[in-house]
Amino acid sequence: MLPTLLLCAMLFQTGMQAALKPVIDNDRVTVWDASGSTTVQPFDAVVVSSAGSAVFLPKGTAPKIAERSIVIDLKDHPLAPIANTSGYPLAFPRPGSKKILENERVIVWDYSWTPGVATPMHFHDKDTVVVFLDDGDLSSTTPDGKVVVNSFTPVTVRFNPRDRTHTETLVRGKQRAIVTELK
Numbered sequence: 001m002l003p004t005l006l007l008c009a010m011l012f013q014t015g016m017q018a019a020l021k022p023v024i025d026n027d028r029v030t031v032w033d034a035s036g037s038t039t040v041q042p043f044d045a046v047v048v049s050s051a052g053s054a055v056f057l058p059k060g061t062a063p064k065i066a067e068r069s070i071v072i073d074l075k076d077h078p079l080a081p082i083a084n085t086s087g088y089p090l091a092f093p094r095p096g097s098k099k100i101l102e103n104e105r106v107i108v109w110d111y112s113w114t115p116g117v118a119t120p121m122h123f124h125d126k127d128t129v130v131v132f133l134d135d136g137d138l139s140s141t142t143p144d145g146k147v148v149v150n151s152f153t154p155v156t157v158r159f160n161p162r163d164r165t166h167t168e169t170l171v172r173g174k175q176r177a178i179v180t181e182l183k
Contacts, residue, residue, distance in 0.1 A: 023070070024159045028127055028182055030073040031157055034065050043073040044105055048131045048178045050155050054100055054108045070131045070157055072180055074105050079162075079182070081125040086165045088143075091122040092181065100178075107181040113138065113170035124164045126181040132156040136173030140166045152177075 024031035030043075045057045050068040057063055063071065084090060092109050093099065101108040107126075113119070113136070121143060132152035139149045143165055152158075152175060 023157050024129070026159060027077045028075055028079070029129055029159065030075065031129060031159070032071040032073070033068070033155070033157075034063075034071050035068045041071075041073065043075060045074060046072040046101075046106055046108060046129075046180050048072070048108075048180070050133065052110060052133050052176065052178055054110075054178050054180070056101055056103055056106070056108075068155060070155065072129050074182070078105075079127065081183070082163055084123050084125050086123040086143075088121045088123045088165055091124045091128075092179070094119060094122065105183055107183070109179045109181070110176070111179060112174075112176040113168065115170045115174070118167045118169040121165065121167045124160065124162050126183065127162045128160045128182065129180045130158045130160060131178045131180075132158070133176045133178065134174045136175035137171050138175060139169045139171045141169070142166050 022030045023033050040060055040062045041057050042059065044059050045063070046054055047057060047063050047065065048054045048070045092107070094111070096111060096114070098110045099107065100110050133154055135153050137149055137151045139147055141147045149171060
C-alpha cells in the first residue's frame with residue numbers, strides 16, 4: 001500500500017510541475033500564463049491582464065487574478081540600460097504610448113499600433129517583456145532594410161533583448177501591447 005501511495009504522490013507532483021511550466025524563463029524573468037488564484041510571489045512581479053491592465057506586486061504578495069493574466073516574475077539580475085549610440089530615439093516614450101506604471105524595477109507602457117503607420121525608427125536600451133493583446137501582424141524593419149513580419153494573437157508573450165534598432169508597422173489586423181521595460 002505504501003509504495004502505491006508514494007507512486008501516486010510522485011505522479012501528482014510530476015503532473016503539477018508539468019502544468020506549471022513557465023512561458024519564458026531566463027536570467028531576467030520567469031513568465032507564467034495564469035488563470036485564477038496563484039500562490040505568494042517569490043519575486044517582485046508585474047501582472048498583466050488579458051484586458052490590458054498592469055499592476056506591480058512586491059515579493060511575498062499573492063496576486064488576485066480574476067481573468068487570464070501574464071505574471072512576470074522579476075529575478076534579481078538587474079542590468080543597467082545600455083548607451084544609445086544609434087542616433088535614433090529610445091523606443092519609449094513614443095507618440096501614442098501611455099506610461100501605466102514605473103518604479104525602480106520596471107517601466108510599463110500601453111501602446112496600440114495604427115494600421116499602415118510606421119513607428120519612428122527607435123533603439124531599445126532595455127530588455128522588454130511584451131504581452132500582445134489583439135490579433136495582428138507587425139512588420140519590423142532594421143536600419144539596413146531587413147524586414148521580418150511576426151504574427152501575434154491575444155496574450156502572446158515575447159521577451160525581447162535590449163540593443164535593438166528597428167521600426168514597426170501594423171500590416172494586418174489590429175494590435176495593442178503592454179510592454180514591460182526591465183531596469
